[in-house]
Amino acid sequence: MGRTARHVFVAGCVALWLLPLYLLVVNALTPAADYRGEPDWTLQGFALADNVGTAWKEARIGDSFQASLLYATVCGLVAVLVAATAAFAVVVLPIPRPAFWFWLIYSGTLFPLQIFLAPLFGLYADTGLYDTRIGLMLVYVAWAVPFAFFLIRNQMTTMPPELTEAALIDGASFRRIFWRVHVPLLRAGLGAAFLFQFTAVWNDLLLGLTLSRSGDVQPVMASLATLRATYASSGPPVILAGALVVSVPTLVLFLLFRGLFLRGVTASVR
Template identity: 85%
Template sequence: MGRTVRHLFVAGCVLLWLIPLYLLVVNALTPATEYAGKPEWTFQGFAFLDNLDTAWNVAGIGDSFQSSLLYAVVCGLVAVLVAAMAAFAVVVLPIPRPAFWFWLIYSGTLFPLQMFLAPLFGMYADANLYDTRIGLMLVYTAWAVPFAFFLIRNHMTTMPPELTEAALIDGASFPRIFWRIHVPLMKAGLGAAFIFQFTAVWNDLLLGITLSRSPDVQPVMAALTTLNNAYSSAGPPVILAGALIVSAPTLVLFLVFRGLFLRGVTASAR
């Protein structure tokens, strides 16, 4: 009886997730001229490429897509590298009060992002970083470090300290130990952290609409709001086609590296 209830519950959750996805796909394929003003439950044609062309070229979502790809890849990689170095310092290096440094870095995940928006906006305006790619890359990298640090640090604590002791006896320096021993052994954890941070940066809306406004600087989620407001007369199918193509990178990334992601999360949870 209990197993049946669990299966029904899981099936219900899957159904609740699939219904909106089905509506998204069906209405993204619907020709904008044939949209009746309410969600379509059956296929009315195949106009996805026309809808996507309007969203990508006319509304300019293509520039924002490329910007978000740059932000997610570069900021995710830099954040993971910085987080790995910080985790190595806290776990391996003989620094005083490692628990203090852990909580100091990890506290970046404990405060709501909204409380930083007003100071960030003022600071960016004074430093001429507002509406610049470098400005967004700086804040995305700093925002991504604390959680990546948490994951990588947890993974690093599972590694036997005898590895470091043996390397030190052989005369290896701490940088050599980090790059030659810890990084190769933490590939799964580093990969999982990167996937998390890529997804977080890619899906960001709040920082994007606060710190940028130009189409070639704005991240893609902020561009979707512009598409919804400025091109609402084109019809929901155009907006939904843009939303569908925007959701593809994170889905593809997870499907391609799901094995690495699961191994990394499992190792970090031990």
């Protein structure tokens, strides 16, 4: 009975996940002119290319897509690099009070993002960083570092200290130990941290809406939110087609590197 209940529970969870996906795909395929004002449960046509074209070109989702790809890739890589060096300092280097530095950096994940929006908006307006790509990239890196630091630091604590001691005896510097010993052994954790931060930056809405307004600067999720108001007359098919397109990068990334992601997460929670 217990096994049957588990199977039913898993099947119900799968159905709850697949049902919205099914509605998304079916309604994204519906021609905008044929939309009747309520969700279609059966296929009414195949106008995905037209709906995507409207969202991509006329609504300029394409510009935001490229901007988000830049933000997610560059900021994810920079955040992982900064987090890895910080984790190395806390775990390996003989610094005083390492627990204090750990909690100081990790505290960046403990506060809700909403409390930073008003101060950030005022700061960006005063410094000229508002509605600039460099401004968004700076805040995305700062936002992504604490959680990446947590993951990488957890995996680094599982590495035997004898590795560092042996390298020091051989005359290696701490910089060489970091790049030649720890980074190769941390590849799974670094990869998992990058996937997490890529997804977080790609899916960001609040920072994008607060700190940008131009189509070539605004991230894709913020542009998708404004698409609903701008193209309300086109109906949900155009909006859903845009949502379907912007979900592709993270889906492809996880499918390609799911093994690396699982190894990294497993190593980080030991």
